[in-house]
Amino acid sequence: MKIAQALLLYGEADSYERQEASWLLEHILKLNAFELKIHSDDCLTDSQIVLYKQSLKRLAQGEPLAYIIGSQPFWTLDLKVTQDTLVPRPDTEVVIETILSLNLPKTASIIDMGTGSGAIALSLAYERPDWFVLATDIYAPTLEVAQENSQKHALKNVTFLCSEWYASIPKQRFDLIVSNPPYIAEDDEHLVGLETEPYRALASSENGLADLFEIIAGASLWLYNGGWLVLEHGYDQAKEVQSYFKDAKFSNVSTVKDYGGNDRVTLGQYLV
Numbered sequence: 001m002k003i004a005q006a007l008l009l010y011g012e013a014d015s016y017e018r019q020e021a022s023w024l025l026e027h028i029l030k031l032n033a034f035e036l037k038i039h040s041d042d043c044l045t046d047s048q049i050v051l052y053k054q055s056l057k058r059l060a061q062g063e064p065l066a067y068i069i070g071s072q073p074f075w076t077l078d079l080k081v082t083q084d085t086l087v088p089r090p091d092t093e094v095v096i097e098t099i100l101s102l103n104l105p106k107t108a109s110i111i112d113m114g115t116g117s118g119a120i121a122l123s124l125a126y127e128r129p130d131w132f133v134l135a136t137d138i139y140a141p142t143l144e145v146a147q148e149n150s151q152k153h154a155l156k157n158v159t160f161l162c163s164e165w166y167a168s169i170p171k172q173r174f175d176l177i178v179s180n181p182p183y184i185a186e187d188d189e190h191l192v193g194l195e196t197e198p199y200r201a202l203a204s205s206e207n208g209l210a211d212l213f214e215i216i217a218g219a220s221l222w223l224y225n226g227g228w229l230v231l232e233h234g235y236d237q238a239k240e241v242q243s244y245f246k247d248a249k250f251s252n253v254s255t256v257k258d259y260g261g262n263d264r265v266t267l268g269q270y271l272v
Contacts, residue, residue, distance in 0.1 A: 001049055003029070004040040010056045020065050024055050027069040063196045075123040079149045084141040086201045088119035091258035092180055095232055096123045098256050098265050099178060102228055106130055108175040111222070113165055113215065114138070116201060118146030118158075120178055125150075125158045134174075136163040139200070165211075166218045173224045180232040181211040208234055209241070216244050223270040230267040238263035 006025060011017025026036055028048055044052065055068050066072035066087040071080055074088040075096055081087055099110075109132040112121035121135035135150075137143040140162050150158050163169055182201055184191060185208040194202055204211045212233055219229045229250065233241050238255040245253045250268030258264035 001044050002040065003036060003042055003044065006044060006049070006052060007040075009053070010059065017059075020059060021056065023065060024059070024069065025052065028052055028055070062193065067196065072117070074117075074119045075126075077119075077122055077126060077149070077153055079117045079119060079122070080145055080152065081117050082141075082145055083196065084139065084198060085117040085145050086197050088117055091260065091262075091264055092119060092232060093123075094256055094258050094265050095120055095178060095180065095230060096127070098267060099124060099176065099228075099230055100127060102176070102267075104131075104175050104228070107132070109172075110134070110176040110178060111136065111169065111174050113163075113177065113179040114181050114201070114211075115146050115160075116142060116180070118149045120180060121146065121158055122149055122153060122155055124178075125155045126153065129157055131157060133158045134161060134169070135159070136161045136165075136169065138162065138164045139198075142198075142201075165214055166222060169222065172222075174222055174227060175224055176228045176230065177215070177219050177222060178230045179215055181215060183208045183212055183232070183234045183237060209237060209244075212237070212241055213244055216241075216248050216250075219250075220248065220270050225270065225272045227270050228267055229270065230265060232265050233263075235262035235264065238266055241266045 007021050010021040028051055058068050064087045066081045067083060071078050072087050075093055107130050111134045113136050115121045115135035115137050118135055121133050125133045135146055135158055143160050143162055147160050161168060182204040184203045186203045212231060242253050245268040251271045253268040255263045256265040
């Protein structure tokens, strides 16, 4: 089977599915997009054909491509992902943009709670090597993936801690707390298409707001005066999240839209 023929096995021309097939072949054959095109008449080996067809079957069953190839680009990093982590979404890059736009100290100390693959923590550590970044997660196997990603990119300014939100964090103050916590309602129909990703990292009680509210409620005990809290949330949760920020005495509360124009990130400043 030639490369050009293999591409025809999945998706229609110019569809996202066809693009996924192309990315999959690039991964299996160790070629970039240009090389794949110029070698379109080359033949796959029998083992490559078997692996490719097995992987296409997994795609057709709804498994994310990132799990199949074992990595996902995010910001400027390529991150290992496993079924113990969520697949980082492009819209979460808005969190990085938002934080980098803040007037934080040159040697800021920050916590990324519920770090998952380490997408937020490691991207910030890469961009700001003078920052001290503490990345936490409740699930040890997930934290191990984040640690592997930190080692892969030789980031020396990140430490890791297994913790359920604030429970095990050392008693100290930080310049910024950031989190992309579970925020999908437990009965949300969108969970049906996300069965291959860890449920604990997706869904939260109280219509998806319980973890967001818990983080907001505890933040003032861990922030310096003037410190910031930055949270990713669902597209329809900005009003409730903003209200809770204000109830918790945060100032300069605002919401940032994602690349699709949806409310996605709310932030506020703790001012005594």
